[in-house]
Amino acid sequence: MSAPVPLALTVNGVEVARAVAPRTTLADFLRLDLELTGTHTGCEMGACGACLVMMDGVPVHSCLVLAVQAEGAVIETVEGLSERGAIAELQQAFHQRNALQCGFCTPGVLVNAHALLEHGGVPTREDIRDALSGNYCRCTGYEAIVDAIETTARLRAGAEGQP
Amino acid sequence: MNAPVTNAPAKPFDRPGHVGQPLSRPNAKRLLAGRGRYVTDITLPRMLHAVFVRSPYAHARIADVDIAAAQAMPGVRLVATGADLARLCTPWVGTLDHFKGMKSPPQLPLPLERAVWAGQAVVAVVADTRALAEDAAEMVAISFEELPPVTDLDMAQAEGAPRVSPELADNMCFRAGLDTGGVDDIFANAAHVVEGEFHFGRHTGVTLEPRAIIADYDPSEERLTVHHATQTPYQFQDLYARHYGIAESRVRVIAPDVGGSFGVKLHVYHEDMAVVGLSMMLGRPVKFVADRTEAFVSDIHARDHRVKARAAVAADGTILAMDVEDETAVGAFSTYPRTSAVEGNQVIRLIGAPYTLAGYRADLKVLFQNKVQTSQYRAVGHPIACAVTERLVDLAGQKAGLDPFAVRAKNMIADDAYPCASATGYKFEALSHQACLAKLHTLMDYDRLRSEQAEARARGIHRGIGIAAFVEITNPSPAFYGIGGARISAQDGAIIKITPSGEVRCLISVTEQGQGTETIMGQIVADYLGVSRDIVDRTSGGAQAQGQRARRRRGHPPGPARRAGSRERRNRRARHRAGAHQPFGGGAHRLFPLRYAARRHQCPALGGASLRTAGLSLRLHQRHSRLPCGGGCRDRAGEDPQAFRGGGLRPHHQSAAGGRTGARRRGAGARRGFLRRVPL
Ligand code: FES
Numbered sequence A: 001m002s003a004p005v006p007l008a009l010t011v012n013g014v015e016v017a018r019a020v021a022p023r024t025t026l027a028d029f030l031r032l033d034l035e036l037t038g039t040h041t042g043c044e045m046g047a048c049g050a051c052l053v054m055m056d057g058v059p060v061h062s063c064l065v066l067a068v069q070a071e072g073a074v075i076e077t078v079e080g081l082s083e084r085g086a087i088a089e090l091q092q093a094f095h096q097r098n099a100l101q102c103g104f105c106t107p108g109v110l111v112n113a114h115a116l117l118e119h120g121g122v123p124t125r126e127d128i129r130d131a132l133s134g135n136y137c138r139c140t141g142y143e144a145i146v147d148a149i150e151t152t153a154r155l156r157a158g159a160e161g162q163p
Numbered sequence B: 001m002n003a004p005v006t007n008a009p010a011k012p013f014d015r016p017g018h019v020g021q022p023l024s025r026p027n028a029k030r031l032l033a034g035r036g037r038y039v040t041d042i043t044l045p046r047m048l049h050a051v052f053v054r055s056p057y058a059h060a061r062i063a064d065v066d067i068a069a070a071q072a073m074p075g076v077r078l079v080a081t082g083a084d085l086a087r088l089c090t091p092w093v094g095t096l097d098h099f100k101g102m103k104s105p106p107q108l109p110l111p112l113e114r115a116v117w118a119g120q121a122v123v124a125v126v127a128d129t130r131a132l133a134e135d136a137a138e139m140v141a142i143s144f145e146e147l148p149p150v151t152d153l154d155m156a157q158a159e160g161a162p163r164v165s166p167e168l169a170d171n172m173c174f175r176a177g178l179d180t181g182g183v184d185d186i187f188a189n190a191a192h193v194v195e196g197e198f199h200f201g202r203h204t205g206v207t208l209e210p211r212a213i214i215a216d217y218d219p220s221e222e223r224l225t226v227h228h229a230t231q232t233p234y235q236f237q238d239l240y241a242r243h244y245g246i247a248e249s250r251v252r253v254i255a256p257d258v259g260g261s262f263g264v265k266l267h268v269y270h271e272d273m274a275v276v277g278l279s280m281m282l283g284r285p286v287k288f289v290a291d292r293t294e295a296f297v298s299d300i301h302a303r304d305h306r307v308k309a310r311a312a313v314a315a316d317g318t319i320l321a322m323d324v325e326d327e328t329a330v331g332a333f334s335t336y337p338r339t340s341a342v343e344g345n346q347v348i349r350l351i352g353a354p355y356t357l358a359g360y361r362a363d364l365k366v367l368f369q370n371k372v373q374t375s376q377y378r379a380v381g382h383p384i385a386c387a388v389t390e391r392l393v394d395l396a397g398q399k400a401g402l403d404p405f406a407v408r409a410k411n412m413i414a415d416d417a418y419p420c421a422s423a424t425g426y427k428f429e430a431l432s433h434q435a436c437l438a439k440l441h442t443l444m445d446y447d448r449l450r451s452e453q454a455e456a457r458a459r460g461i462h463r464g465i466g467i468a469a470f471v472e473i474t475n476p477s478p479a480f481y482g483i484g485g486a487r488i489s490a491q492d493g494a495i496i497k498i499t500p501s502g503e504v505r506c507l508i509s510v511t512e513q514g515q516g517t518e519t520i521m522g523q524i525v526a527d528y529l530g531v532s533r534d535i536v537d538r539t540s541g542g543a544q545a546q547g548q549r550a551r552r553r554r555g556h557p558p559g560p561a562r563r564a565g566s567r568e569r570r571n572r573r574a575r576h577r578a579g580a581h582q583p584f585g586g587g588a589h590r591l592f593p594l595r596y597a598a599r600r601h602q603c604p605a606l607g608g609a610s611l612r613t614a615g616l617s618l619r620l621h622q623r624h625s626r627l628p629c630g631g632g633c634r635d636r637a638g639e640d641p642q643a644f645r646g647g648g649l650r651p652h653h654q655s656a657a658g659g660r661t662g663a664r665r666r667g668a669g670a671r672r673g674f675l676r677r678v679p680l
């Protein structure tokens, strides 16, 4: 095992400096070092999408990124997106449509949906399903999830259309 | 898009009604904010991490284990073998008393002499972090001597086959049969015989949160606290207490948010038992989380079946009898405590369930092999029974020249024939397959679909339409396992407290994995007490020392259980409760603050015998009936299966919607059973 190395990055708007073992994944760094346990690990091999976080504006699998690769990056987790209200409509729509059961996949789904909607416009249901193709949900089936994301996109498009 | 659900809402009571309303789940908001607290998220002070060295062989003798190098690795606190844990933990055997002749070898947390499946944990390593434990695990040297493995059904039964357990006479875990008599005659005289052989591959559940456990043993008080991603904390309280010799009142099992369970997380796993022992050896909390690869080789598997089935059919398409052989290959052990035989048992008992049959015969063989253990997972046995039955029904229809709807309509148990029993002995109160089928026909616009199908076929597009009927076992009560000696639901219950501020605390033993348990309990309690659900605080998933009466398993409402006795007994209990509340409220009449004063005479805590209308009781029983509910479902390639709510996709909602699963008949026997407590 190699000695810890210094790491500085911005997580949920806060500058963070820590020493980490080089083999530490970004997922473990967020969950264990920063106690941001909203990011989940379901497979630790890039298959399930539970660990998605925003890294410099792009959703990434935090289980496949080493923490040291995030040096200088801007990271946002479900906690950060939630606290700054960026996903409030999505959360509301998911709640209304009951688009979750156990909720273990949900943070990854929300991060991914957030990234999709950041592109603007109203994606088709096909587009939404395509965007979610890397998010496994073992509980619900995807229909309600797609509904909730579509509802949010429509809501936002409608709101923008208003004076 | 989904068709609107047309469940008629329960008729409101003379107070705010929650039952029957489509309410949101309050706890979902927490999960949506990333504020869930799963076992994988929990860190305790001075917590250590366990990993396991696993057998790469399906069957091997453990000749030698060298742990010296691993013990010398940084951060390592303990390396333990099977012998170390066997000194603390008594063995367990996965049989149930009512399965006559069933056998299974004793199991220990880690094996002593032989590994019996590829992936079995053999040595445990505990270190300061998981990474350090994994580093050290690589230094454990185990010499295995490979033994011949049993890898399929034929090998398990072959003459002179290797035995999975040398202490057992053969590889047969359990054998059972059903026979109504006269089956050979019916087949001999039938116009047609249709048959098929069906192979079902092993599945596993793949919960998105892998299995996770933290055992925290405090030697100063001889107290064990386990944070466990499980569906059944009370079951584990009992098992950890019994197998580790700790007083049950000093064992607490907490199931917080659980990231999917699907039946996977209610069985005893060797690693989980080991982690309890490791914590006892170290006097510190020890955490184990299976990684995904470990989950695939150590979570239960299910549905490894080979079914040979045939049906005797009259010239007009009447199905006269079915004759079934089910062989199921389980693991090297029968799973504890639910066994590996229930799935096959349900397959042979559910085949043919929706249909009238003059004769039925089945032979079930449950066979050991050197693979990971199998047990109950989502819809135990139902998919196999349904697939086999419906294929036979389709074949019968083809022979007799009947359309798939027509052959089903012809053979279904008539709606007015209930109550009745299936040919396999299941008792049905009131199912409604005919009404269901007719509704399905209309809903799917069957004739239009058939003409579209024909038109598409002409254009070279092949589209299928499938129809299936099934009967689902919904809530079989604690006696289901209790009769066989497994204390699974024996302590289920609910405790309701009314606080001095007039709020309600409801502690429920059943757990929540997102199905809405807490919401449902909140609805029932709020309606029962006549308060808004906003003041009902629900907590689920904890097993600790609390005197709880035996209740029925998940779904049994806290309220109606109290109606089980005579009115006199009910009143006595209610008076007792009123007294018991006094310390909290300074007198029974202070239990509710003024805003509820107008209703206080209806509060059960005040002894009001008129507290419930018969209506609520009946509806709740319907919703949570232990009797099977019927369903019909169709699927068509390229369509949204959730649109077909008429089918059996959501059995609990459906049984409520159908309102046909009866309460009355179930009442006497089942409720007596639960009051009597489960035979332990
Ligand atoms: S944990 Fe990263 S994709 Fe599954």
Ligand code: FES
Pocket (backbone or CB within 6 Å): A100, A101, A102, A103, A104, A105, A106, A136, A137, A138, A139, A140, B208, B259, B260, B514
């Ligand atoms: S809600 Fe459980 S995995 Fe998606």
